[in-house]
Amino acid sequence: MRVKVLSRNPDDYVRETKLDLQRVPRNYDPALHPFEVAREYTRALNATKLERVFAKPFLSSLDGHRDGVNCMAKHPKSLSTVLSGACDGEVKIWNLTKRQCIRTIQAHEGFVRGMCARFCGTSFFTVGDDKTIKQWKMESPEYGEEEEPIHTILGKTVYTGIDHHWKEPVFATCGHQVDIWDEQRTSPKCSLTWGFDSISSVKFNPIETYLLGSCASDRNIVLYDMRKSTPLKKVI
DSSP: OOOOOOOOOGGGTOOSSTTSOOOOOOOOOGGGOTTHHHHHHHHHHHHHHHHHHTSTTOOOOOOOOSSOEEEEEEOSSOTTEEEEEETTSEEEEEETTTTEEEEEEEOOSSOEEEEEEOTTSSEEEEEETTSEEEEEESSOOOTTOOOOOSEEEEOSSOOOEEEEOSSSSEEEEESSSEEEEETTOSSOSEEEOOSSSOEEEEEEOSSSTTEEEEEETTSOEEEEETTSSSOOEEEO
C-alpha cells in the first residue's frame, strides 16, 4: 500500500513579522499560463513607453490647472508664450522660458472647446460650452482694471473649434456648421455645411489663406473656399 503525503516547510510561506510580504506559492508551468507571454510583452511595452516619456527630451510639466486641459494654442509672434484652456472654463497663459503661469482667466462656463491667437498676436479668441465667442487681450490688464473680454458674441449653438485667418481680421468657427466671421460683426458673413454630423475642428491653410478645412465625427474631411458659398471637396 502506497500513501502520498504533502509536506511543506513553514519557512516557505509563514511570515517572520507582520511587515514581511505574504509569500504566495506559484506554479510556473507554461501550460497553466497560456497568456503569460502576452502579459509580459504588454508590461515591457508600457515600461518602455514610460521610460521614453520621462527621458531626457522631457523638460518639465506646467502644473496649475484644476481640471483637464482640453485645448491649446501658441502665440504667433512669441515662441515662449503658450495658451491652454481647461474643462472648467479656465484659460491660462504660460511662459515657457520661466515655466510658469503668467495669467489666469475664467473665460467660460463649462468646457473651453477651442482657442486661437490673432495673426498679429495682440489678442486671442476662445469658444466654450456657453455658446459664446470671446476675444481677449494678450497683455494683462493694468492695475485697477477688471479682466473682461474685448468682444463677446452669443451664438445659437455650441462651438467646438475656432481658428483665425493668417493675414486678415477673419476667423472661422465650427460646430453644427462652419461659420466665417468678420471681427467687426456679430453675425457670420458666411455659413458652410456638408452633411449633418458635428464638426470637431476647423483650420485655415497657412499658404493658400483663403482655403480652410474641417473634420467631423463621421470620419470625413471637408475643404472650403472663402471665395465660394459652397464646399469644395469631401474626403472620407
